[in-house]
Amino acid sequence: MASSQNALLTDSVQSSDAEAQQPRQGIVLEFDRLGYVIKGKTILHDVSGRAEGGEMLAVMGPSGAGKSTILDILAKRAHATSGTVTVNGDANPDMRSLASYVEQSDALLGVLTVQETIRFAARLSVDWSTPSSVVHLRVASVISELGLTDVVHNRIGNAVQRGISGGQKRRVTIGSALVAMPRILLLDEPTSGLDSRTSREVLLAIKNVARMHGMLVIASIHQPNWQTISLFDRLLLLAQGRTMYFGPTNRLDVFLAEGLDQPVPKHANPTDHALDIVTTDFIVDPGKRSKHVSVLADKWLAYLSAHPPDRVLECWNSEKGLLLHGRGDHALRHISNGVLDDCYKTALLMERNALNYSRNLLAYGVRLGMYLGMGVLLATVWVNLAQTAAKVNDRLSVHFFSVAFLGFMSVAGIPAFLEERQVFVRERQNGLYGPGPYVLANSIVTLPYLFICALLFAVLCYWSIGLNPGAEQFFRFLGVLFMAVYVAESQSTLVAAVIPIFVAALAIASFWNGFWMCVGGYFIRAVNLPRFWYYWAHFIDYQTYAFDLLVYNDFHGITLDCATESDGSCFCDYPSSLITKGQCSLAGDDVLVALGIRGIDFKLYAVILLLIALFYRTLLYIVLVLKKR
Numbered sequence: 001m002a003s004s005q006n007a008l009l010t011d012s013v014q015s016s017d018a019e020a021q022q023p024r025q026g027i028v029l030e031f032d033r034l035g036y037v038i039k040g041k042t043i044l045h046d047v048s049g050r051a052e053g054g055e056m057l058a059v060m061g062p063s064g065a066g067k068s069t070i071l072d073i074l075a076k077r078a079h080a081t082s083g084t085v086t087v088n089g090d091a092n093p094d095m096r097s098l099a100s101y102v103e104q105s106d107a108l109l110g111v112l113t114v115q116e117t118i119r120f121a122a123r124l125s126v127d128w129s130t131p132s133s134v135v136h137l138r139v140a141s142v143i144s145e146l147g148l149t150d151v152v153h154n155r156i157g158n159a160v161q162r163g164i165s166g167g168q169k170r171r172v173t174i175g176s177a178l179v180a181m182p183r184i185l186l187l188d189e190p191t192s193g194l195d196s197r198t199s200r201e202v203l204l205a206i207k208n209v210a211r212m213h214g215m216l217v218i219a220s221i222h223q224p225n226w227q228t229i230s231l232f233d234r235l236l237l238l239a240q241g242r243t244m245y246f247g248p249t250n251r252l253d254v255f256l257a258e259g260l261d262q263p264v265p266k267h268a269n270p271t272d273h274a275l276d277i278v279t280t281d282f283i284v285d286p287g288k289r290s291k292h293v294s295v296l297a298d299k300w301l302a303y304l305s306a307h308p309p310d311r312v313l314e315c316w317n318s319e320k321g322l323l324l325h326g327r328g329d330h331a332l333r334h335i336s337n338g339v340l341d342d343c344y345k346t347a348l349l350m351e352r353n354a355l356n357y358s359r360n361l362l363a364y365g366v367r368l369g370m371y372l373g374m375g376v377l378l379a380t381v382w383v384n385l386a387q388t389a390a391k392v393n394d395r396l397s398v399h400f401f402s403v404a405f406l407g408f409m410s411v412a413g414i415p416a417f418l419e420e421r422q423v424f425v426r427e428r429q430n431g432l433y434g435p436g437p438y439v440l441a442n443s444i445v446t447l448p449y450l451f452i453c454a455l456l457f458a459v460l461c462y463w464s465i466g467l468n469p470g471a472e473q474f475f476r477f478l479g480v481l482f483m484a485v486y487v488a489e490s491q492s493t494l495v496a497a498v499i500p501i502f503v504a505a506l507a508i509a510s511f512w513n514g515f516w517m518c519v520g521g522y523f524i525r526a527v528n529l530p531r532f533w534y535y536w537a538h539f540i541d542y543q544t545y546a547f548d549l550l551v552y553n554d555f556h557g558i559t560l561d562c563a564t565e566s567d568g569s570c571f572c573d574y575p576s577s578l579i580t581k582g583q584c585s586l587a588g589d590d591v592l593v594a595l596g597i598r599g600i601d602f603k604l605y606a607v608i609l610l611l612i613a614l615f616y617r618t619l620l621y622i623v624l625v626l627k628k629r
């Protein structure tokens with residue numbers, strides 16, 4: 001089964017090779033005396049190593065040994081304080097285009113199925129002209145190799161809906177990286193959450209692909225059993241950031257016996273034995289802890305000088321036969337460049353976002369429910385407002401509430417955005433696409449969903465409240481609400497991009513909306529605002545423009561009845577220009593004059609709203625360009 005799938009993978013890959021026409025060149029990654037110091041603490045001390053295409057290198061060590069740190073440095077996500085990393089001799093390799101990094105956490109879209117997730121990862125990693133049959137075969141083989149066939153149509157799962165297991169999620173994350181066929185695959189704890197049999201199967205699948213395509217695999221691994229660790233060609237054993245051993249995995253026992261004089265007990269696992277020796281977690285005295293590790297590090301250096309690495313590696317290479325210099329390795333992943341490619345990526349992301357938003361209750365479902373509920377509430381609380389001067393304030397509050405509430409509820413989209421953002425960060429760091437296609441796709445696909453929210457709200461409450469009865473006025477009401485909601489959505493998205501922590505983003509986005517309410521001109525008339533707030537905040541507040549537009553749309557051209565007092569005089573709640581003409585009425589335009597919004601340019605205000613949205617979206621792009629994680 002696995003071999004037939006491998007054949008499929010080979011075929012599919014060969015087809016895309018022909019198109020990509022990549023040079024066939026082996027890959028060699030070397031790191032030399034890497035040191036890493038952070039906040040005055042030395043995390044890595046002169047760690048060196050080497051791996052080649054087609055090989056698997058395990059980075060092993062107790063918790064806190066520096067395994068993730070070294071992967072971060074190799075992926076160029078952290079910068080070594082000293083030492084060098086070279087790829088085929090290049091001291092400044094473009095790791096974004098060469099490597100995929102699978103982090104410890106699984107950043108996936110919960111409502112997508114296993115197959116959809118891996119298929120999108122595959123499509124995002126190939127050239128736009130790659131035939132879909134190639135992608136299909138590649139996806140099918142990865143799913144089969146990683147043992148995900150039974151759950152292929154199951155959703156990943158999120159806070160609302162339970163999905164596949166944690167171990168299966170881990171495999172989906174690995175599959176999403178594997179299917180992209182990077183030249184270097186870096187895996188941080190790929191087997192966490194997997195039982196020992198599944199760990200071995202997954203690593204075997206990775207090994208098969210690595211050997212077949214000359215992919216170089218480096219994985220940090222905590223405490224594997226011997227069967228699992230023996231799948232790795234080389235092993236780097238660390239403790240407190242120091243090298244305890246680096247060399248062929250199958251020679252670890254030789255080193256333990258010869259170098260440390262602590263042979264592996266009969267029937268014991270050499271890696272367990274090695275970890276027992278180097279683990280210092282239970283030595284209470286910090287001085288004794290670091291002395292213990294220093295002694296072991298010195299013993300390794302002494303062993304290394306007595307057994308030069310070339311000799312060790314030569315011996316090892318002859319065991320591997322043709323592997324290293326056999327099949328060439330190919331950069332199968334297509335790295336985004338050019339407008340055409342960006343368009344292709346944008347279209348793909350739009351397709352994925354549409355799928356996500358249509359299924360994800362947290363994206364728009366909750367909001368749709370709230371807008372429906374609020375539409376019904378408005379329709380019943382403000383039901384059938386009489387067209388009288390006494391009801392002017394009630395009408396104004398409808399417009400304020402519509403803008404403020406619909407805008408405010410955009411914070412409900414933050415959890416879904418944060419989930420999407422994590423996927424973006426992972427895919428962007430792996431070089432699949434940049435912030436441009438992401439922001440564009442997000443900005444476009446959001447539109448129809450927000451429009452539906454605004455439409456439902458407007459249909460439910462507009463006629464029932466008895467706002468300006470013209471059809472044109474209804475569509476303007478809808479259009480203004482839609483724009484206001486879009487600006488509010490852009491604002492909340494921006495906040496969550498700057499502070500990708502749910503509670504903090506929620507609090508700040510809510511505060512920001514509350515702030516706009518204060519300076520928008522409803523609670524306190526704009527002309528009465530303290531000058532400081534009036535001159536800057538009032539004029540950049542989207543609620544100012546949306547509220548003014550709704551009020552203008554409702555009041556312009558209508559006439560409201562005033563009250564006739566017991567003495568026969570006419571009382572209007574606002575100064576009326578019609579009383580002098582003998583009518584006991586108030587012109588809607590008189591209200592607009594009193595509010596200071598007479599004669600506003602509807603189109604200009606609508607354009608300002610769009611510009612504010614565009615401004616937030618541009619800021620979102622800039623934030624994502626600058627903020628890499």
Ligand SMILES: Nc1ncnc2c1ncn2[C@@H]1O[C@H](COP(=O)(O)OP(=O)(O)OP(=O)(O)O)[C@@H](O)[C@H]1O
Pocket residue numbers: 038039041043061062063064065066067068069070220222
């Ligand atoms: N940004 C940082 N600031 C301070 N200390 C750090 C930072 N990054 C890593 N460390 C420290 O460096 C040490 C190594 O961390 P690292 O995550 O690389 O270990 P690890 O071997 O991957 O551990 P685990 O197996 O538990 O994931 C730890 O003691 C950690 O606390």
